[in-house]
Amino acid sequence: MSERRFAEVSRDSVKLMAESAGLELGDEVAALLAEDVCYRLREAAQSSAQFMRHAKRKKLTVDDFNKALRWSNVEAICGYGAQDAMLFRSVKEGELFFVEDRDINLIELALATNIPKGCAETMVRANVAYLDGKGNVGPQGTVPAAVQSLSDDLLKYYQQITRAILGEDPHLMKVALQDLQSNSKIAALLPYFVYVISGVKSVSHDLEQLNRLLHMVKSLVQNPYLYLGSYVRSLVSSVMYCILEPLAASINPLNDHWTLRDYAALLLSHIFWTHGDLVSGLYRQILLSLQKVLSDPVRPLCSHYGAVVGLHALGWKAVERVLFPHLPAYWANLQAVLDDYSVSNAQVKADGHKVYGAILVAVERLLKMKALSLPQPAEGCSSSQPGCLAGPMGYRVSSPGLSPPPEPLAEAGLGIASHLQAGGAGCQWEEWSPVPLPAMYSELYSFFGDSLAVRFSTEQSFGGFSPCTPSHFRETRKEPLGHVSNPDTTRKMPQLTANLNISPRQDGSPRTDPPPPSLAATGSVRSLARSSMQRSRASSSRSGQRSIGLSRDVFPKARFTSPHSGPPTFSFVIGGRQMGRRCQGRRPFQTIFVPTPPPPVVLPRVYTHKLPVIGRVCKPLRRWTRSHYSLHLPL
């Protein structure tokens, strides 16, 4: 008890107060009074605590004190009823402490136009905790759906958000999207938002609105607090609509629906990579519908374009599996369009070039990735060991996340396709057997000619290529080459294994891997062409060991550490953002190796001149690049 001291009113304070009331007090009187005042204060404080307890509060308020005073027949102290803490000021000179009491201009207050709204209405809300037998609170913390209705607040939020997103003000939209992306309390609204998004069909004439809706999808998908559940399907179908449908907006050639499709495709892959596991069979369904569009010649070119971009966004395996097999059939149609020089066909032809460009990019990526996935030597395994036995881990490492985890069957045969039979796990929905890389390349080259080659370094490629290829691989490779009708191919065989490297995806599991498009989209064609002449010495140095191995991680390491690597003579820039990484934020990365100025880059240029008309890469490619950039929209 002894350490419990009471607040004391000093004798001087009493004197001071007496003086202010016009009284002169003797020391003795003041002392007595001070003591009495202290006692009375304590008494009043003690009885006021009772009022606090009965008001079921922990905080003693001025009101409690006044009530205690009132019941003790003492006048209440008015003017301190406000809930917030009072400012206590001190005057240093006089060692005086006082409560700040500012003047209030009543006239101003009375005539003020911004009348504050009253505080919200007191109300009662129910919240149920369901206990199971063990007394654990059940998973659902809210009122059952039957009882649940949207609270007014949520309803307002919904209205505001949708209005802001679909409205005119871009700034407002940004804010709304940002909130949608981070708000943790909108789970109840998810179905409503999904419904709004499904309204894409009704606004197919308005690119702007479609774009906004897609942004909304993006925000919802990115909101870490939302569990999308089966709504993923609905979202995906909305996005697919934007990718594939011949939108009303595309009638007008001035509308840049291409960008929209690119964006939607990117979004699709994002949803797929981040939420694909929520709906089983989603991958298959998506591929099926893309394939259906692609194989339907009646569809307009913009739909085909969408399908190609979509496949591309889903990863090179999707391209390999759907686009590549369909290419021969499709090529004829496209060729027809591109070869028609009539004026009336100008627009269609332009569209055709778009599709051509898209296919080119997709195919290029396919080749690159495939080449990359093939030559991975299994350092740990014996070279003879087939990759399929390397176990799931090794497999995961080796195939950089090109298929979603829930469908291992879809990717079972992919990484090792060229060396093993497809196996039963392949594709049940379409007869498809993996084509070995060289065959693929030659086939593709037959379509694209040099416009494909130009994307890789074609120069000195052949000579450079061989050392890095295992002997048996070279054999398999050479054979199909021999069948290729175009004799140029042999000469200009591009080197495929360089400049696929610094991918950040090497470490992650497929689930967290960024989808390939970001990579493919990164380098501009020219820089690719320029840089691709270089080849890694490291890879060549280890070429002897290369086999169907699956572990791939040693490859880049060796690149960086190899004493023979010398000055890498090409620069490769990967710019952009990592996508689909849930666990590590989306930090942009950029990796550049440019120790030396680029070597002569003239040769590719030369090839561009030699391009066949069909490939008129220069212009379309540049345009493509531009539209390609839309894929970079930071997700």
Place this chain on the structure above:
Amino acid sequence: MNFKKAGLDSCPLTLGSTDQSEGSILRSRWFPFFNFAHAQFIFKMAAVQGGMVDAKDELDIKSEPPSDGFGNSNANDGRLLSSSPGAGTGGTATGNNKPAPGPPEEQQTLLAVLQFLKKSKLAESAEILRREAGLPEDALDPKGTDASGSGPGLAAGSGQVDGVDASSLLSRVTVSSSAAAQAPKKAAAGEDQPDVSVVLSAYSQQGDPSLYDAYYSGLKRFIESVLDCHRAELSQLFYPLFVHMYLELVYNNNESVAKAFFEKFSGDQECYYEQDLRILSSLTKKEHMKGNETLLDFRTSKFVLRISRDSYQLLKRHLQERQNNQIWNIIQEHLYIDIFDGMPRSKSQIDAMSGSLAGEARREANKAKVFYGLLKEPEIELPLDDEDEEAENEEGKPKKKKPKKDSMGSKSKKQDPNAPLQTRIPLPELKDSDKLDKIMYMKESTKRIRLGSDNLPSICFYTFLNAYQGLTAVDVTDDSSLIAGGFADSTVRVWSVTPKKLRKVKSAADLNLIDKESDDVLERIMDEKTASELKILYGHSGPVYGISFSPDRNYLLSSSEDGTIRLWSLQTFTCLVGYKGHNYPVWDTQFSPYGYYFVSGGHDRVARLWATDHYQPLRIFAGHLADITCTRFHPNSNYVATGSSDRTIRLWDVLNGNCVRIFTGHKGPIHALAFSPNGKFLASGATDGRVLLWDIGHGLMVGELKGHTDTIYSLRFSRDGEILASGSMDNTVRLWDAMKAFDDLETDDFTAATGHIHLQDNSQELLLGTYMTKSTPVLHLHFTRRNLLLAAGAYNP
């Protein structure tokens, strides 16, 4: 209302209400009842004194006529003690100890009252009293001076009687008015009770102040040196002795000595007295003593200690050897030592029971028989095999069936031997609507979930949002259809928590237009335009601290800081009656489970029993030494439990107003009470965060539930009594295994006889679950008829 009005209002204890016409007496916070409850103290004290003179008398103390003990009074001359039995027998159960009061004593009491009235210049009242009592006109004159000479305090008080007005009574802080305020009490109580100033003056005989320290340390040394088994018992003496010695020092203006004394020994006291010590430490002046309530409590009530005979002998021998009269005097004057034969109690046993403002309850205080059984269900019998479709047309069928069922039902049900007679107190007759409700209740209860330790109830929390004005009380109707909140801004708000909106009855003019013969007349009288989810009731002028729905959902009671209790109609949503009587904040009120009656308790330390159709209370339950903080009706409506800031719980008999149980053991003001559905047990929660369980029949503490970290504001048993739910300021709801707590009891005869309980520390086993709210104190708990737990509180960001 077609209630039977027999009985209650003509019961013997209506003294309070008749006296209310007298302004000054009415406001006296200690009613004459006070004396009834405490008259015994005086006798006991005297008995102990006598015991010292002759130790052999001790055995017979309780059966001795009290008048024997008054031989050696020192300052007691003015107390007129001999007249006490006259008043005392009226209210307490002590009649068997005492000889029946003789007529002369009664007359003396009357004379004293008369004298007071004259003095207070209440000539008319005096005249009436004189006439009614048949006293001669000059009865007073010779005796008047005699009685008024009791002491300077009384003289001063009577001198100021003119000023004893409403205002002066309200003031208990300023010295002068507080002295005046005590005057009427003194006068009213003066006949049989030592008034305050007399008690205080008892301190005037004192030894050398400088020796107090030595006395106390001497006793301390002695107690510390005795055998372990006695030490715990004798240690009980420390606190009351310390307080009284300190007060004596203060009273005799030895401020510095008192302070030193306090500093030195306050640390030795049990921690649960900390709050009282804090009040005490602020008291350093004789002048302050007069107005201090805590002090008055201490003075006017004797601190009760239970000590075994061996320990007591030990103490007595020591004090006699040492000639330590100072301490002995205090023990004689201010303590009541309840001596028992047998083993001394252990420290934990003592700690379990101590903590109240005035020590433990005396053993005989809990000896009265309590009819804790339930009343037989009233005469409507639910057609047990009734299918839903039969209940649909309730109007006709149940009536036809009733005679048959009645005969069957009444035969099958036996009267519980512990239940009170059905007609012990008059209860309202059931209306048709009540019968319907009963049927609904029984139907619901067939769908009730059986709870248990492996089957806990789900919890629905009603959060009051935006309750800036401060939520102070919550109640839920028995059928869980309405929830009401009392707020600090004086409003009462009633919400419907079902889709059924709240509607008012139409205005009188509109009602005239209604076809009164139609079947749905009850529906037609409601005004559809007024339908809303929320109705606000305005009328109080202070925070609403207690609310209670009537069982039939037609009425709502609210008690407020403004000293009134209001009865609201839930048909018209208007105030019907304001019950005035408490004059100080009314902390709690509750309807009887059968309706009609309600109980209230407040700052004036009395609980009152009311009937809705009487504007004055039917009973006044006085005896608590501090504010009554919560009130609860026993399920059979024959008893009322009150919890108080004096850290005791009392059980009162509605029939005769007697206090039949005093439960001590809480270490802080009690804020929650709950009867078990079978009426056998009582649970109480206090600011100390503990829930205590009591066996009403045996008058014993039977359990302690530790776990909460802050004040417990709500307690509720599940409908079948298996689970006890407690809600607290610490933002948790906790569920306890009540079945296990009560099953494990071994109430052997010895425990029942001595009241010495062994509490096992099994809180953790009994705790079934702890559920956090989102910073929402739990103010109310309620089990629906199907055993879903409802909780309510205001979100407190």
